[in-house]
Amino acid sequence: MLTSTHNFEAFTKEPISFLNQTGDWVADFELPFSHDELLSFYSKMLRARLLDDRFMTLQRMGKLSFVAPLAGHEAAHVAVATAMTKGTDWLFPYYRDYGMAHILGLSALEVFAQLTGSKLDTAKGRQMPFHPGSKELNIYTAISAIAAHIPPAVGVAMSMKLRNTGQVAIASFGDGATSEGDFHTAINYAGAQGAPVVFVCQNNRLAISVDFKKQTGSETIHEKAKAYGMPGYYVDGMDVIATHLVMKEVIERARSGVGPALVEALVYRYGPHSSADDDSVYRSQDELELWKKRDPILRLKLYLEKQGVWTQALENDLKEDITQELNNALELVEEAGKAPTEWMFDDVFADMPQHLIEQKEELLGE
C-alpha cells in the first residue's frame, strides 16, 4: 500500500483524474497498486453495484418501502471506505452511502436488517430504509435531515484532537447539503479550530431535481474550502484510484495534525433520487448516456483487461459469490421478522422514565 504522499494540488481547475474512461493510466507517476489491489478495488465496486441492483429488485417486489439508488457513486464509495482506517476512524454517512458503509464492513445482514426494520437490525428498526449505522465500525447512525450530521462530525473530530486519539472523522454528503447552514457552520468551526475531519462531497449535480446551478453561485464546491481556511480538492469521482489516493492523503494529513480538508468528488447519479422520484421530468437521457461512458467499474475493467488480468470467468464467479451472500442475508432477515412493538419505548433515555412506562402499558395493555 501507499507509504508516501503525492502532495496533490488543491484548487485545481480540472478534476484530479488518473484512470480515464477508456481505461488508460494517464498520471505522470506509476500506478501505485498491484494487480491484486486493483482487483480488490474492482470487486468492491462491483459489490456496491450488485447491492444497489438488489435494492431496486427488492423495491419492485414490494419488499422494500423505499430505495435511494447509488449507481454511479460506486468509485466514490469504495475510495472513501478503503482510504479510511476501519474501526479507528469515524464515518458520518448520508442516506445514499450504503455502498460506502458495506465496503467499510457493514455486513449484508446488517444492511438488509436496517432496510426492513427487522428484529435483527442493530438499530432495532427505529428508522426508515437507508440509514446506516454501526457502533463497531464507528459509523455514526445516519439522519434524514440533510447536512445535520456534519456538525457532530466536527464535534467528534474535536474530541479526537483534544484526547489525542489519532483518529479522523470523515463526513460524507451530496451537493445539496452544501447549501444548508449546518454545512457552513460546521466547516467553519473545523477550519477555525483545526479539527481532524475530512469533508467529502459527492457532487452529482442534482439535489433530487434541483440542478447544481440553482444550488450555488460557485462554479465548484471544493473552492468554498478557501473561505473556511482549508485546502479543497477537485477529484474525478468516477476514478476510484484518484479518489482513493486523494482521500488517503487528506485523511492521513488530518491524522498527523495538519487540519481538515474538503474533497469534491464529481460523480453522477444514474437512478432517480429515490424510488419515490420520477427523474424523467428533470433529467435528459443524453446526459445519462454521456456519464455512463465514464462509468467507474467499466474503466477499471478496461484497464484490467488490457493488463490481461480480468476475465469473464472471474467476473461471473464474483457475481455468483456476492449474489449468494446477499441471498443468504436476505433469507435470515426475512425469517426474523419485524422489530417487536415492545422495543418502541426503549432508548429514549438510558433508563425508561415513569411516563414512558405508563405509555407503554397503555399501548401494550399489561
Next chain:
Amino acid sequence: MMQTIVQTVVRTLDEELARDQNVVILGEDVGKRGGVFLATEGLFAKYGPDRVMDTPLSEGAIVGAAVGMATHGLRPVAEIQFADYVYPGFDQLVSQAAKLRYRSGGMFNAPMVLRMPAGGGVKGGHHHSQNPETHFIHTPGLKVIYASTPSDTKGLLKSAIRDDDPVIFMEPKRLYRAIKEDVPDDDYTIPIGQAKIRQEGNDVVLISYGGSMAETMKTAEELSKQGISAEVIDLRSLMPWDKDTVLNSVARVGRTVLISESPHSLNFVSEVSATICEEILDALLAPPMRVTGFDTPYPYAQDREYLPQPNRILKAVQKVLDY
C-alpha cells in the same frame, strides 16, 4: 458557602472539571471572558483552552459539536448565551441530540448538558427574555431541568453533567444574583425528575418553577398574612417531572394554581394541569388555574407586567378558593 445562583454555577463547573477529565465547556465568550454573565469566570485560566473553549458565533456549531464531543467520549457542558438564541442550534438539538440514542438503537448516545440563561424581567425585550422550555419538553429524548435556588443549582447541574443523555439546564437569569444561600460544600446531586415542596400548607397548592418561583414565594407570604396557608411546590424538573409529588399534594388540598412566565398556550403547566384533571378529578374542589405569561413576544416596555406578578396569582387563588 454563601453564594448566588451564578456563583454556584461557576463553582459547580469548577468541581466537575476537576473531578472528571472528560468534562469540557464550550460556548461563546465562555473562555477568556468567563461568560457574559460570568458563569464560567476563572475557569479558562485554571483549566486552559482545551477544556474551556471559545467557539465561533454559531449555536448550530455549539450544539452540533457538543453532540459529537459527547458521542466520542467527552462530557461537554455547552452554553447558549441566552435561551432566545438556541434556535439556530434547534435542529441539532431536536434532530441530533434528542434522537441519537433512539435512532441508533442505543449504539450511540450523547451525554451533554446545554446551559442557558432564560426568563424575563431584565429589560431585554424579545430576545433576552424567553422561556422556550415547551419546545424542548415536547421533543422526546431531551431532559429539561430548571433550578430556582443556589443549592438546587449545584445538585441539579451535577446530575445533569453525570447523566448519559442530553440535559437542558435552564437558569433563571433574573435571579442570578438576587438570592444568596448557604450552599453545602460537599459533592451532592439532586435526582432529575424530583420536585421540592418549599413550604407545606392546606388551603391551596402553588406549583411553579424557574424565575416564577420568586413571585410564587412572595404570593405565599402575602397569603399567609391573610390567614391562607399555601403549599408551594418547585417542580425543578420539567422532563421528566415529578407527578407523584404534585398529585399527592393537590389530591390532599383540592385546589391548585400553577404559575409559569412562559407564553400561555402550551405552557408546561398546561401539561401538569391536564394530568391533574385526568388522574385526580374527584379530589379537586376547583379547576386547576394557570397564571402564565402572555401569547405575545416579550415586550420591552412591559418588562415587569408580562411576568405573573403576585397580584395576578392572588386573583387566581381567590378564584379557586371561591369556586
